[in-house]
Amino acid sequence: MIQNTTLLPRQLGDSHIRLLRIYKSVVENGGFANAEVDLNISKPAISQAISELESLLAMRLCNRGRAGFSVTEQGQQVYLSTLQLLASLETFRSQINGINTELTGELNIGITDNMVTVPQMRITEALRRLKQQAPKVVINISMIPPDEVESGILDGHLHIGIVPHLRSIAGLTYQSLYQERSLLYCANNHPLFDKDLSIISDQALAGYDAVVPTYPQSLEIKQQQAKLNATATSTDREGIAFLILTGRFIGFLPTHFAERWVKEDKMRAVDEHNRYFATKFCAITRKGARSNLILEAYLSALS
Template identity: 65%
Template structure:
């Protein structure tokens, strides 16, 4: 048999699937450096995985170096085939769940950071009732960025996600979950501490350093952020809290998340009647996905929390 027809073993194992998943993330992230956070592995490990896949397939999948990252023509075809393979795997899982009416299998969920302290926490209650209803179901939660959640739901890695209102992708179904209010905070060591009932001008705020998010946000929220003197950024809201608690930075935090430090008199909201914004959160599922009894059962439990 021609060698070209025997590049891969007759049976693909977990190792091969892992390499293809890494390759998919690298391509969608636009390079090794950008994929480190989502994959949670080092750049050398990512490079080694891609090299191993190229060796296995005996083809160059992408160019990397000083000139930048670029996918080859063969690499593009491998990427498209990878999407098809991973989608077929998820379809198989869904079909098996549909056949098995005892609700045995996995529920894979993606959530953005620091939602657990929200008083409107419908996710916890619905997962609790699902576990009572289907004790054999294995629940897997990934804490990742909204963009990564959308991508993972679209390609079938996740069954369900929770994301803030940013955009509407045609391949996803969005359902309103709840709103979250954020206010401007400083710590007890900051000069503006205890100014929550006083109106503060934009010019006064610009005298102080502030930390802002470097993840995507709606225009109306960015408008509030632009009023601050940005000298620091964070990829998530826990990072914002770290810097605000230093006493050197102002920054917006969700009220429910900040409350633990407000109760300890370590944080104080600033000009709370004017310096705030609301974030609308949605659940997302993939349109046209195969029937999945576990997901349907969970969505039923989530609906009951209303």
């Protein structure tokens, strides 16, 4: 007969929550070294905390050594339970905010890369208004891919996300923000730069190397990308800009993001009347989530 043993005390204190937060960071950063920056504590201190947590739980959470870092099966289960616990704590804090007239707590936001140069500045303006209304609110921004933003909203560790609206997920609500126009660009040291760029055939375009994104795209965007001779990829738009500026690649960039280089005559749009697409961006929140006055205040400012 297997006898269950109570490993944790009946009341979890701040010290236990701290150990779990450290463990969460180690897992998400793929090891102790990368977690140092995130946690702002030394690697030996992280190692000691993980050893203390393993001793407390009487189980090995992760393997570390010459073979590299990996999470054990039990460690993965503890990680998932930790996410639930921390999300519950934030939910409790949000519920208290619903009672307390003074807004305190956190707003966790996930944003797709390179949105800060969007001319409308609605995200920035909404953050300014929120901080003015609720100076004690702590704002945490994560710059992550759209699919990670979506999963973060669904599992509760993010309150709101800003993503391109490429699909609709049943558990999320969507608030339209703005459209982003993208054009095909080449750099000033590319063979196309000094040519007539008002129009170019698909056949001629295929003669030049191009960089395309690896993140999800709408059908319209995929149709435009399919005409390119893709010999490089990037996980984000900054990476695309890096390769365009080498003068060896062409690629699509949002006009607001490319504007700085266009003004400096370092980039030019290629056949802009035919080589373009629009991307719709929206704010997403979890459908059916409990009332959260901080989130409501931010959504109000955003709209």
